Every structure is written in C-alpha cells, then in structure tokens.
Amino acid sequence: MGLKVGIARFLGTNCDEDVRKWVLSKSATADYLWYEDQFDPNAYDMVIIPGGFSYGDYLRCGALAALTPVMKSVREFAKKEKPILGICNGFQILCESGLLPGALLRNKDQRFKDQWVTLKVEQNKNHFSKKMTTGQILKLPIAHGEGNYYAEGDTLKMMADQNQIWLTYRQENPNGALMNIAGITNEKHNICGLMPHPERAQTTWMGSSDGAFFL
Amino acid sequence: MSSQTANQTSEQNFEQKLKTYRLSHDEYRLMTSLLARDPHPIEWALFSALWSEHCSYKSSKIHLRKFSYRNEKTPDMDGENAGVVDLGFGEKIAFKMESHNHPSFIEPVQGAATGVGGILRDIFTMGARPIMSANFLCFGEVEAPRMKELMRGVVKGISSYGNCVGVPTVTGQTNIHARFNKNILVNALSVGYFGPGQKMALSKAAGPGNLVVYVGAKTGRDGVHGASMASESFDENSESKRPNVQIGDPFFEKLLIEACLEVLEKEYVVAMQDMGAAGLTSSSFEMASRGGVGLVIDLKKVPLRDSSMSAEDILLSESQERMLLVCEPINFEKLQATFKKWGLDAAVLGEVQKERKIKLMWGPETLTNIDPDLIVEKAPRYDRAFSKWAYPNRTDYLKAPVNFDPKKWIAESLQKLTLNQAHWIHNQYDQRVGARTAKACESSVAFVKLDHSGRGLGLVVGCRPEVMLMDAEIGALDAVYYPALQLALKGAEALAITDCLNYGNPQKVELMSEFVASVDAIAKASHEIDAPVISGNVSFYNETLGENIISTPATGVVGLRESVEDLISDQFQTAFQTLILVQMNWVESWVHVLNSENTISKFKQNAAADVPQFIKKCLKLESAINKQGLNVGSIKAVGLGGIGTTCLKMTTDEIGFDLSFEQANQTTDLFKDQFYGFIIASEQGDEVFTLLNNHFKGLAVEVKKIGKTTEQKIKFSADTEIDFKEFRSNFVKGL
Numbered sequence: 001m002g003l004k005v006g007i008a009r010f011l012g013t014n015c016d017e018d019v020r021k022w023v024l025s026k027s028a029t030a031d032y033l034w035y036e037d038q039f040d041p042n043a044y045d046m047v048i049i050p051g052g053f054s055y056g057d058y059l060r061c062g063a064l065a066a067l068t069p070v071m072k073s074v075r076e077f078a079k080k081e082k083p084i085l086g087i088c089n090g091f092q093i094l095c096e097s098g099l100l101p102g103a104l105l106r107n108k109d110q111r112f113k114d115q116w117v118t119l120k121v122e123q124n125k126n127h128f129s130k131k132m133t134t135g136q137i138l139k140l141p142i143a144h145g146e147g148n149y150y151a152e153g154d155t156l157k158m159m160a161d162q163n164q165i166w167l168t169y170r171q172e173n174p175n176g177a178l179m180n181i182a183g184i185t186n187e188k189h190n191i192c193g194l195m196p197h198p199e200r201a202q203t204t205w206m207g208s209s210d211g212a213f214f215l
Numbered sequence: 216m217s218s219q220t221a222n223q224t225s226e227q228n229f230e231q232k233l234k235t236y237r238l239s240h241d242e243y244r245l246m247t248s249l250l251a252r253d254p255h256p257i258e259w260a261l262f263s264a265l266w267s268e269h270c271s272y273k274s275s276k277i278h279l280r281k282f283s284y285r286n287e288k289t290p291d292m293d294g295e296n297a298g299v300v301d302l303g304f305g306e307k308i309a310f311k312m313e314s315h316n317h318p319s320f321i322e323p324v325q326g327a328a329t330g331v332g333g334i335l336r337d338i339f340t341m342g343a344r345p346i347m348s349a350n351f352l353c354f355g356e357v358e359a360p361r362m363k364e365l366m367r368g369v370v371k372g373i374s375s376y377g378n379c380v381g382v383p384t385v386t387g388q389t390n391i392h393a394r395f396n397k398n399i400l401v402n403a404l405s406v407g408y409f410g411p412g413q414k415m416a417l418s419k420a421a422g423p424g425n426l427v428v429y430v431g432a433k434t435g436r437d438g439v440h441g442a443s444m445a446s447e448s449f450d451e452n453s454e455s456k457r458p459n460v461q462i463g464d465p466f467f468e469k470l471l472i473e474a475c476l477e478v479l480e481k482e483y484v485v486a487m488q489d490m491g492a493a494g495l496t497s498s499s500f501e502m503a504s505r506g507g508v509g510l511v512i513d514l515k516k517v518p519l520r521d522s523s524m525s526a527e528d529i530l531l532s533e534s535q536e537r538m539l540l541v542c543e544p545i546n547f548e549k550l551q552a553t554f555k556k557w558g559l560d561a562a563v564l565g566e567v568q569k570e571r572k573i574k575l576m577w578g579p580e581t582l583t584n585i586d587p588d589l590i591v592e593k594a595p596r597y598d599r600a601f602s603k604w605a606y607p608n609r610t611d612y613l614k615a616p617v618n619f620d621p622k623k624w625i626a627e628s629l630q631k632l633t634l635n636q637a638h639w640i641h642n643q644y645d646q647r648v649g650a651r652t653a654k655a656c657e658s659s660v661a662f663v664k665l666d667h668s669g670r671g672l673g674l675v676v677g678c679r680p681e682v683m684l685m686d687a688e689i690g691a692l693d694a695v696y697y698p699a700l701q702l703a704l705k706g707a708e709a710l711a712i713t714d715c716l717n718y719g720n721p722q723k724v725e726l727m728s729e730f731v732a733s734v735d736a737i738a739k740a741s742h743e744i745d746a747p748v749i750s751g752n753v754s755f756y757n758e759t760l761g762e763n764i765i766s767t768p769a770t771g772v773v774g775l776r777e778s779v780e781d782l783i784s785d786q787f788q789t790a791f792q793t794l795i796l797v798q799m800n801w802v803e804s805w806v807h808v809l810n811s812e813n814t815i816s817k818f819k820q821n822a823a824a825d826v827p828q829f830i831k832k833c834l835k836l837e838s839a840i841n842k843q844g845l846n847v848g849s850i851k852a853v854g855l856g857g858i859g860t861t862c863l864k865m866t867t868d869e870i871g872f873d874l875s876f877e878q879a880n881q882t883t884d885l886f887k888d889q890f891y892g893f894i895i896a897s898e899q900g901d902e903v904f905t906l907l908n909n910h911f912k913g914l915a916v917e918v919k920k921i922g923k924t925t926e927q928k929i930k931f932s933a934d935t936e937i938d939f940k941e942f943r944s945n946f947v948k949g950l
Contacts, residue, residue: 011466011557012379014379014380014469015381017649022650053465053469055466056464057379058466112643113643114643143378145378197647199650
C-alpha cells in the first residue's frame with residue numbers, strides 16, 4: 001500500500017501541481033486539501049504544504065493561510081506526530097501557524113531571489129531526511145522574496161540544542177538568514193520547513209537530482 | 216452672442232472633440248458616413264477606442280497580411296487571441312508577444328507588471344495553461360535621466376507579477392542604447408500548453424439567448440483611454456498620463472487563471488475573451504464581430520470600484536484581470552459557483568442576440584444600437600507612404616575601426632552595462648516554478664519539458680536593435696535567422712514565430728520605409744526556415760518630442776527537440792578544451808564596437824550566402840556528434856562583438872580562455888561582427904575539428920581552431936590580456 005499524501009491548496013498556491021507530480025513519481029497517492037475544508041487526519045500518512053503566494057502574500061507571507069480551516073486539521077495531524085513538510089511559502093505558513101519556531105523576513109537586499117544554493121544537512125533525524133546523511137551537501141534552487149530566517153537568541157539556542165536546525169546555506173547566504181538557516185524542524189522532528197524547492201530538483205535535466213533525497 | 220462667434224465656438228468645440236477622441240477629420244467623415252448620421256455621444260468613445268492604432272492596426276494591417284504563410288503545424292486561427300502550433304502527440308501550444316512600452320515609461324513597475332498580466336490572459340483565454348514567459352527589454356543609457364529607476368522598476372514589475380502567478384520567466388533579452396533614452400521598450404511573451412484531448416476555447420460569441428458574463432476584478436477608472444494614449448507620441452506632459460496606466464494584481468490573475476481553466480474544462484463556456492486594450496469595448500465588439508452575432512449589454516450591471524463612473528468610463532476602462540464570456544443560461548449557476556470557489560465574482564451583463572447589433576444600455580436607456588462590423592471590420596486602413604529599401608549603409612569596402620583598444624572597450628562596456636550578464640535581472644525572476652524548466656535565463660535558449668511527451672520546447676527572443684540601426688532589412692532577417700540558429704545549435708528546430716513590432720511614427724516616410732522593409736524581411740526569412748509568424752502585435756508612435764526609437768521588430772521563436780536530457784551548455788565546462796570556430800559569411804560589420812562610439816556601422820553583404828542552409832546543417836550537428844560518441848563541453852552562437860565578446864560571455868567563475876596561440880588575425884578582428892558563426896569547446900579538439908569539416912562540407916563555411924579554455928585567465932593575443940577576477944566581478948554586476 002503506497003504512501004497517502006495530502007497536499008494543502010490555498011488561493012494563490014502555485015507549486016501544488018509540481019509537488020503532486022513529485023509525490024506521484026514516488027508511487028504514492030496524492031489528494032489536494034482545499035483551504036476551506038477540514039480533513040480527517042487519519043486519512044493521510046503525510047501532509048505537504050507547497051510554495052506559492054497564498055493570499056498574494058498580503059498582510060504577511062503565510063499569515064492569512066495560517067488561519068484557514070485546512071490548517072486546523074493540519075494542527076491535529078501535527079499532534080499525532082505525523083510528518084508535515086512546508087516548502088517555501090509552506091514553510092512561512094508553518095511558522096505563522098506556530099507549528100515551527102521563528103519567522104521569515106524580507107531578503108536582506110529587499111529583492112526576490114531565484115538561484116541555485118548549496119546546502120548542508122545539519123541533522124538527518126526527521127522523516128524527510130531518511131535518505132540523507134548528516135553532513136551531506138545538497139544542491140537545490142530557491143525562489144523567494146522572504147526567506148530571511150529569524151528567531152530570538154534563546155529560541156535559536158534551544159533549536160540548536162534540540163537538533164532542530166536541519167539545513168544550512170553553504171558558500172553563500174542568499175537572504176540574510178540567521179545562522180545560515182535554510183530549513184528547520186520542530187522539537188519532535190515531525191514538522192519540517194525549508195525555503196529551497198526539492199520538487200524542482202528531481203532529475204539531472206532539472207539541474208540537480210538532490211531533491212530526490214527528501215521522499 | 217453674434218451668430219459668427221457662436222459658429223466659431225462650435226467649430227472650436229468640434230476641433231477639441233476630435234482632439235480628445237484622437238480622430239482625424241477623415242475618420243470623422245468615415246464615421247458619419249458609416250452611421251449615416253451624426254454619432255451619439257457614446258459612439259465617439261467607441262470609435263475613438265476601436266479605431267486607435269493600438270486596436271485597429273490601421274497603419275500596419277495591409278502589411279501584416281504578408282505574414283499569412285502557414286504550414287501543417289500551424290492552423291489558421293482566424294483572428295483569435297494567440298497563434299497555435301500543433302506539436303504532434305496531441306500536444307499544442309499557444310503563444311504571443313505584446314508590447315507595453317508606453318505605460319512602462321510612465322510608470323515602470325505597474326506598466327511592466329500589467330504587460331505580463333495582459334499577455335498571460337491572451338493565452339489562458341484560449342484554454343491553454345501558461346507554462347513559460349519571456350521578455351524583450353530596451354533601455355536607454357544607464358546614466359540617462361530616470362533610466363536606473365526605469366530599469367529597476369520594469370524588472371520589479373515583471374518579477375512581482377510573473378512570480379506570483381506561478382509562470383516561470385525562462386528567458387529574456389536586455390538591450391541598452393541611447394536611442395531608448397526617452398522611450399523604453401517592454402515586450403512580454405507567454406507560451407501556453409494544451410495537453411492531449413484538451414479543448415481550445417474561442418472568442419466567437421454564439422447562441423442567441425446565451426448570457427454575456429463578466430468575471431474577475433471590478434472596473435475602476437484606471438486605464439480609461441489607455442489604448443488611444445498608446446497610439447500617440449510622447450511630449451513634455453507624458454508624466455501627467457500616469458492615471459491612464461492600469462494597476463495589476465497578480466494574485467487576482469492567478470485565481471482567474473485557475474477559475475477560467477476550470478470552467479473551460481468543465482465546458483460551461485461558449486466563448487471567452489479577455490478585456491485588454493479598450494477593455495469592455497474591444498472585447499464585446501470583437502466577440503460579436505467574430506461570432507457574427509449581436510449582444511445586448513447593460514453597463515449598469517458592470518461591477519464597479521467607483522459607483523460614480525460614467526458609461527463612457529466603464530466602456531473604456533482598462534482595469535486588469537477581467538474577462539468577458541458567453542455561457543448557456545443552464546450552465547450559469549455552475550459557472551458562478553466555480554468562480555466563487557476561487558474567490559471571484561461573475562455578473563450577467565446581458566445576452567447574445569441574433570441581430571448583428573451591439574445594444575448598449577444604461578439601465579432602461581439605450582445608449583447605442585450599432586452593427587459591430589461598422590467599427591471593427593470597416594475601420595480605416597492606411598497605406599502610409601514609404602520608399603523602397605535602399606541599403607543606406609551597405610558598402611563594398613569595409614574598414615576596420617582605427618585605434619580600437621579592446622581592454623578599454625571592455626572596461627567601458629562593463630561600466631555601461633552593455634556587456635554584462637543580466638544576472639541581476641534574471642535572478643529576480645522565478646525561473647523554475649512548474650518544475651518543467653530544463654534551461655532558463657543562463658542559457659541562450661530556454662527549454663521546458665512538455666508534460667505529455669517529455670520533449671523539450673525551446674524558446675528564444677530575437678532582434679538586435681544595433682543591427683536594425685545599421686540596416687532595417689538585415690536587422691529584421693537577423694531577428695529570425697539568429698534565434699533559429701541559436702535553437703539549431705541546441706538541437707531544436709524552429710517551428711513558429713511571434714513578433715512585436717516596435718516603431719516610431721508611421722506618418723514619417725523614413726520610418727514607414729523601415730517598417731515595410733522589415734516586415735518583408737521577417738516574412739521572407741520565416742518562409743525560408745518554414746517557421747510561420749503566427750501572432751504578434753504592432754506598437755507605433757514610440758516617439759518622444761520628435762525623437763524616434765530604433766525600429767525594433769522583436770521576435771519570439773519556439774523550437775522543439777526530442778528530449779531535455781544532455782543539453783549542451785553555453786558556458787565553458789573545464790579548462791584546456793580546444794575552442795573551434797565555425798564561420799559562414801553573410802554580413803560583415805563593426806556594428807557593436809562602433810555603436811559604443813555612437814557611430815552607425817557600414818556593412819558588407821555577401822549575396823551568395825545561404826543562411827537557411829547553414830541553420831539546417833547546424834540542426835543536424837548534435838546528432839552527428841553523438842553518432843561518433845564525441846564529447847562537447849559547450850556550444851554558443853557568435854553574438855555581437857564577435858568571437859572576443861562571445862568568449863567573454865562563455866566564461867564562468869573558474870574557466871577563462873586563451874585565443875593567442877592559433878590566431879593569425881589581429882586582435883581587433885576578434886571583435887568584428889560576421890554573421891553567422893558558432894564556437895564549440897571540446898577536449899577532443901582534433902576529432903571534433905575533423906567532424907565539423909566533414910559536416911559542413913559543400914557549404915561556404917570556415918572551420919578553425921581559435922584557442923583553448925583556461926583556468927581563470929582571459930587572453931586575446933600575446934599582448935592583450937585582461938584580469939580574470941576583475942572581469943568576472945564586473946561582468947556579474949548590475950543595478
């Protein structure tokens with residue numbers, strides 16, 4: 001029986017199809033979870049919140065999406081310690097929902113940035129790193145205007161102590177993120193968020209196949 | 216008041232009215248004779264909008280007929296919003312390019328953003344999902360007044376809109392020249408995809424009794440009279456035209472894309488048309504005219520942002536993110552529910568009627584009841600005066616520029632941003648959303664993977680304004696040949712062309728002559744390479760205070776290859792590979808080097824050159840290389856500024872080049888423009904050299920080894936070397 005994946009879909013989500021293609025390529029099943037509807041947390045093994053511009057990024061990225069019915073169910077799903085992955089805007093939504101610590105601010109040069117980045121896997125103790133080793137180097141693309149990770153000093157320290165810092169930028173920090181943070185997890189390591197897009201790096205013709213390590 | 220003064224005043228009023236509605240005396244006479252009466256107040260507005268150059272193509276239409284050539288892959292779309300290419304395997308694409316020059320000069324961020332929004336609507340109104348976008352930009356000199364603000368603003372507008380709607384911007388071209396100081400060009404292109412079995416939507420209204428439905432954003436005052444603004448030249452007061460510029464909302468557009476594609480897929484829609492230039496006026500008149508039916512529309516039912524808007528304002532508003540569609544009454548509730556799901560309103564404005572008349576109502580009051588063809592089909596057509604092209608800069612004796620100093624020229628070009636990689640522009644675009652992108656802005660040709668067949672769809676934008684400045688015919692041929700060559704070198708066959716013809720004032724004979732010469736040339740070249748011109752747009756009056764832009768027929772060319780695997784890069788891969796030049800000789804000039812001194816180059820033309828044949832041979836090169844199992848590191852067409860400039864553009868942070876040891880010519884010759892050639896880098900230099908000689912045998916083509924790739928070194932000749940690190944750091948710099 002294949003993995004059952006729920007993919008959250010808000011007004012303005014634009015990586016939903018890309019994530020669905022990725023999930024299906026792993027012989028899993030994928031259902032869209034519409035933002036106005038709640039879902040049965042027992043019906044899925046995993047939830048992915050894809051990137052995009054939910055609500056046109058009005059107010060703050062992810063702020064309005066965090067208040068939708070579908071996120072209520074995502075919270076219940078999280079309580080069951082089932083795996084949740086937020087990519088780009090999905091990461092922002094998880095932070096705005098309080099499911100992940102910290103916040104994502106405007107990039108330090110105030111511009112949207114699309115480029116390839118080199119990442120280091122700081123710890124592989126989560127569901128989306130099963131195929132990775134700690135210390136592994138990954139090449140993935142980013143595309144965001146608000147990826148500058150920020151958290152209070154105490155929170156950062158606690159995150160470091162609890163192995164919650166998942167991925168960091170190597171060579172170049174593209175957005176000013178504290179401690180070069182590109183991806184984090186919650187303390188239980190079932191909820192993960194990252195700014196880069198693994199679904200856009202699945203095979204060599206895309207420029208890298210390192211995104212294949214995530215599922 | 217004496218009757219004489221009363222007459223004078225009414226005459227002044229009449230002249231003022233003509234001026235306001237931008238209609239000539241002749242056009243007024245044509246209007247009254249078509250109506251067989253004096254126009255009603257609202258009809259002035261209708262004629263003004265639909266007879267504007269922007270909507271009616273009145274100065275260009277008789278020449279655009281030269282683009283009627285079609286082949287088996289390009290069905291005749293009979294005036295639909297975009298051209299369509301049948302790719303086989305049940306896959307089709309729709310694509311088109313459009314200008315947004317005037318609004319972008321007035322308000323760069325919104326002007327450019329709404330340019331992207333407008334071209335996307337042209338694509339999804341046909342039922343195709345937009346899968347890639349591109350742009351063609353011409354700016355003035357960086358130091359010209361407002362120019363940095365314009366450049367930054369245009370890029371911001373394109374990126375903020377394109378990124379949010381989730382369509383990757385995969386390629387683009389940025390040109391810088393003093394002749395764009397007072398009038399920039401912003402051309403946007405979009406490609407949409409139809410998978411197997413996916414139906415194409417049309418804009419032909421049909422079925423008397425069917426509902427005319429308005430969907431999308433509410434109507435505001437933005438863009439009122441925008442179409443006629445875009446149809447005249449700029450003056451000192453252009454800044455005051457800011458309220459004519461539309462404001463875009465990409466979030467709304469994204470919702471509109473999803474909702475429209477969903478109602479089309481569910482077959483709730485009979486016909487659909489976006490509200491672009493001249494808004495509700497052009498969409499309703501065109502839908503009726505194309506469908507051979509009439510429409511009854513109550514303007515009081517149009518959803519408004521500002522309830523005090525007049526009927527004329529509503530008709531001419533260019534508010535963004537709006538569509539007009541026709542649906543059967545039985546499907547309306549389902550259609551409305553789908554739009555509601557996506558957070559959008561749908562309002563019934565009226566219905567289709569059998570009688571071929573557009574009846575515009577203001578509540579119970581009839582404003583006009585007019586045959587749409589009187590305005591659409593009977594619009595004036597002008598055969599503007601032009602003269603036969605006479606090749607003013609052609610010569611038999613081409614002289615090299617004296618005292619050319621490559622080092623100085625490179626340093627200056629980097630300062631002026633004319634040599635730089637447009638990295639600062641491209642990395643503000645989301646190039647990979649959609650997860651189809653195989654090659655994007657880093658490559659001379661962008662490729663996306665087609666969903667169903669997995670084949671690679673290539674896209675290049677073309678036209679080099681500097682070459683147009685030298686010669687309008689050569690420049691326009693080049694706007695087709697050069698992109699086709701770039702595609703061929705990446706193993707993709709050019710299939711079809713869209714164009715965006717940006718010109719100055721067509722009432723000036725010398726400019727109309729350039730227009731005609733270049734339209735003829737594009738038609739000729741497209742026929743030769745069997746890639747029909749299937750869609751496009753004309754933008755005249757790119758003129759400010761009597762100063763015209765360089766005539767610029769921008770093109771977008773799509774091509775197809777079997778897969779997206781193993782695409783050969785533009786950039787050097789490793790050091791110590793042999794660099795081989797393959798060169799034919801059609802046109803020789805010093806256009807790029809002389810242009811930086813603001814001198815127009817002479818050129819020498821070889822009448823015997825067979826460019827289409829050369830392109831054909833280049834297309835077969837990749838398979839010839841693969842057949843012999845040879846490795847090629849990089850391949851790139853020689854661009855403007857010759858071999859020297861092209862090699863500079865092939866460098867990476869690690870790899871440079873050395874052209875000093877096998878070079879017989881003078882360093883200056885490395886910067887000469889000779890159309891066309893390409894550079895190939897391989898570690899199997901001798902084998903590839905032999906293969907190239909065999910492959911191009913029988914064609915007047917020179918094959919020679921010109922140097923090697925190096926580790927972080929740039930050397931043109933024994934005595935001309937530039938600092939690698941300094942060059943690279945300036946090369947990637949922008950604004």
